[in-house]
Amino acid sequence: MRLEDPVSGLRGVGGARGRLLEILGITSVSDLLYHMPARYEDRRHITPIGQLRDGRVCVAKGRVLGLKINPARKRNVNVAVFDARDGTGAVRVVLFGGPASFTRLKENSVIYLYGAPSFSDRGFLEFVSPEYAVFGTENGTPPWLCLWPIYPTTRGLPRSWLANTIKSCAASPELIPEDPIPTAILEKYSFPSLKKAFEGIHAPKTHEDISRATARLAYQEFYEHQLGIIAQIASTSRLTAKSASAGKELQDMFVASLPFKLTESQKKALEEITSDMDGEKPMNRLLAGDVGSGKTAVAAAAAARCVGAGYQAAVLAPTTILADQFFDFVEKYFAPLGKQAAKITGNTPKALRDELIWRLRDGEIDVLVGTHAMLSETVAFRSMGLLVIDEQQRFGVLQRDKIAGGNRGTHILMTTATPIPRTLRMALYGDIAFTEMATRPGKGRIITKMISDNHVGELYAFLSERVRRTGDKCYWVCPLIGSDGGGESSVTARAKDLRKHMKDIPVEVLTGETPALEKTETMERFRSSGGILVSTTVIEVGVDVSGANVIVIEKASAYGLSQLHQLRGRVGRGNRKGICVLLDSAANLKGSERMSVLLNCGDGFRIAEEDLRLRGAGEYLGVRQHGDENFKVADIARDEKWFLAARDDAAEIQRNAG
Ligand code: ADP
Ligand code: MG
Numbered sequence: 001m002r003l004e005d006p007v008s009g010l011r012g013v014g015g016a017r018g019r020l021l022e023i024l025g026i027t028s029v030s031d032l033l034y035h036m037p038a039r040y041e042d043r044r045h046i047t048p049i050g051q052l053r054d055g056r057v058c059v060a061k062g063r064v065l066g067l068k069i070n071p072a073r074k075r076n077v078n079v080a081v082f083d084a085r086d087g088t089g090a091v092r093v094v095l096f097g098g099p100a101s102f103t104r105l106k107e108n109s110v111i112y113l114y115g116a117p118s119f120s121d122r123g124f125l126e127f128v129s130p131e132y133a134v135f136g137t138e139n140g141t142p143p144w145l146c147l148w149p150i151y152p153t154t155r156g157l158p159r160s161w162l163a164n165t166i167k168s169c170a171a172s173p174e175l176i177p178e179d180p181i182p183t184a185i186l187e188k189y190s191f192p193s194l195k196k197a198f199e200g201i202h203a204p205k206t207h208e209d210i211s212r213a214t215a216r217l218a219y220q221e222f223y224e225h226q227l228g229i230i231a232q233i234a235s236t237s238r239l240t241a242k243s244a245s246a247g248k249e250l251q252d253m254f255v256a257s258l259p260f261k262l263t264e265s266q267k268k269a270l271e272e273i274t275s276d277m278d279g280e281k282p283m284n285r286l287l288a289g290d291v292g293s294g295k296t297a298v299a300a301a302a303a304a305r306c307v308g309a310g311y312q313a314a315v316l317a318p319t320t321i322l323a324d325q326f327f328d329f330v331e332k333y334f335a336p337l338g339k340q341a342a343k344i345t346g347n348t349p350k351a352l353r354d355e356l357i358w359r360l361r362d363g364e365i366d367v368l369v370g371t372h373a374m375l376s377e378t379v380a381f382r383s384m385g386l387l388v389i390d391e392q393q394r395f396g397v398l399q400r401d402k403i404a405g406g407n408r409g410t411h412i413l414m415t416t417a418t419p420i421p422r423t424l425r426m427a428l429y430g431d432i433a434f435t436e437m438a439t440r441p442g443k444g445r446i447i448t449k450m451i452s453d454n455h456v457g458e459l460y461a462f463l464s465e466r467v468r469r470t471g472d473k474c475y476w477v478c479p480l481i482g483s484d485g486g487g488e489s490s491v492t493a494r495a496k497d498l499r500k501h502m503k504d505i506p507v508e509v510l511t512g513e514t515p516a517l518e519k520t521e522t523m524e525r526f527r528s529s530g531g532i533l534v535s536t537t538v539i540e541v542g543v544d545v546s547g548a549n550v551i552v553i554e555k556a557s558a559y560g561l562s563q564l565h566q567l568r569g570r571v572g573r574g575n576r577k578g579i580c581v582l583l584d585s586a587a588n589l590k591g592s593e594r595m596s597v598l599l600n601c602g603d604g605f606r607i608a609e610e611d612l613r614l615r616g617a618g619e620y621l622g623v624r625q626h627g628d629e630n631f632k633v634a635d636i637a638r639d640e641k642w643f644l645a646a647r648d649d650a651a652e653i654q655r656n657a658g
Pocket of ligand 2: 296390
């Protein structure tokens with residue numbers, strides 16, 4: 001087996017488990033090796049039973065004595081009660097399990113326990129439902145008697161199975177590729193080999209192993225990425241770009257046809273972009289602007305210039321919803337100018353797709369908007385002059401390189417709503433040009449309020465009044481889907497409750513599990529009929545529905561500040577002020593430093609900085625959260641030192657080579 005091979009080829013990874021792994025984003029052996037533990041539990045030391053303490057997590061080991069197994073009151077559940085005894089004392093153990101789960105448990109067998117014992121009602125220590133392993137003799141030891149990695153998992157996929165599977169991969173030398181880092185560099189930083197690094201992550205003996213392995217893998221990601229960037233810069237700097245200066249007239253007509261005047265920020269951004277596009281070198285620019293700052297209009301104006309100069313423009317959006325939205329905007333203002341826009345997403349029927357591909361190749365289509373469904377070899381442009389990558393942070397670094405690399409000499413404009421500090425920007429893109437839009441059109445500030453769970457009734461009354469009387473549309477965001485029928489704070493449960501209480505108001509549901517076509521239809525209905533859209537954060541960034549003026553964020557404390565800020569940026573885009581309600585338990589809201597930042601500040605960049613300060617680097621930007629092809633190990637804020645080292649090393653290697 002090799003790294004790129006599908007996991008299904010591994011022993012024990014059958015259909016069902018394979019599908020569960022896929023939910024975690026694991027499809028290849030490499031994905032498995034790069035599935036990083038969220039944390040480790042130190043289970044290396046056995047505590048003598050006589051030294052167990054109330055509430056303290058530990059490993060204990062003893063003989064099973066006085067075993068009784070009884071059916072519990074609930075059907076299909078048995079209770080096993082016994083003492084575990086070693087030379088220093090005894091502790092009561094209570095286990096629950098199905099009828100078949102206690103077959104190995106025998107009087108006098110050896111048991112290992114992991115958990116925190118607590119005082120029972122009768123005043124003695126007991127373990128209730130600890131993790132455990134049973135052996136007939138002294139010879140066995142549980143696999144988890146070590147620094148035990150705790151992996152992110154999904155329901156139905158046991159942690160221990162995942163851990164053991166990953167561990168055995170990491171221990172298979174034939175799966176580990178040749179080390180991409182030159183020996184001299186490994187020696188310079190005393191890095192472990194690639195094989196040792198995977199062992200250090202998945203089967204560490206000491207904490208030191210973990211940190212050395214993490215540093216090495218992070219360094220490697222930066223190093224390989226920097227080499228890629230250097231190569232790209234070297235090849236594009238020799239290319240001449242398609243100058244767009246001849247498109248000025250069309251661009252002016254486009255801007256004049258918009259129903260609004262560009263803000264000063266938009267004008268300035270557009271000036272920087274057009275001066276790049278008129279030049280000889282391919283543009284490589286990142287347009288950053290808070291949610292709702294009007295990046296679509298700016299990007300579309302750039303596309304107009306490109307089209308006016310006789311080239312085609314492509315717009316790549318991260319989701320179908322955003323592609324639909326961008327397309328609608330472009331089509332609306334390009335058609336009157338006699339220019340053709342088209343769209344390719346995963347929903348596009350094959351016959352239509354084929355037709356569009358032909359027309360694109362003939363140069364009949366001026367602007368193609370789409371999702372990654374348009375990134376296939378068959379989709380070829382007659383002459384692409386500009387590539388816009390909307391909400392680029394949603395694309396993985398590697399994916400982004402691939403898109404850009406395939407269109408050499410094309411001007412590239414990326415947009416993002418996530419403010420990115422300078423080092424981070426260099427790490428991700430090399431020396432990219434940068435434009436920031438500081439202001440937002442429209443009514444500006446969004447009113448943000450905190451409401452505690454026990455006032456939900458009043459909130460319902462308020463929403464129903466807003467929807468009915470002023471025709472406002474409302475988003476309701478929940479942290480969970482609840483696809484199996486409910487659960488607290490789930491989309492399913494909330495939608496059900498809303499429907500029960502507001503019979504005459506349309507309540508739509510949208511989650512990551514909604515099929516793509518249905519997503520589009522749901523958004524259409526919400527756009528046209530209004531009401532309340534209950535969703536997870538699937539549609540967090542970039543969604544623009546006019547008349548959506550209220551957003552409720554349930555269990556608000558579960559989100560990062562930047563994420564909350566981006567969510568609330570979905571509302572208040574028309575000429576009415578937006579309202580954002582942060583809903584949570586009174587305890588979570590009261591005196592929360594984080595929440596008060598949101599109430600007092602409307603500047604995305606400052607909020608991001610606060611977020612960084614309050615939550616620590618790892619979660620910032622969601623470099624790892626998104627789980628796509630972004631850096632898997634490296635965390636640019638945490639590993640900044642390794643980034644700088646890798647950048648210098650890669651540059652030096654390149655110099656020596658060329
Ligand atoms: P984002 O920067 O988050 O992508 P959008 O481009 O979706 O924001 O714009 C948000 C909303 O503001 C849209 O409805 C858009 O039509 C509107 N808009 C953009 N520019 C202006 C402007 N200069 N004046 C008024 N409204 C604008
Ligand atoms: Mg946008």
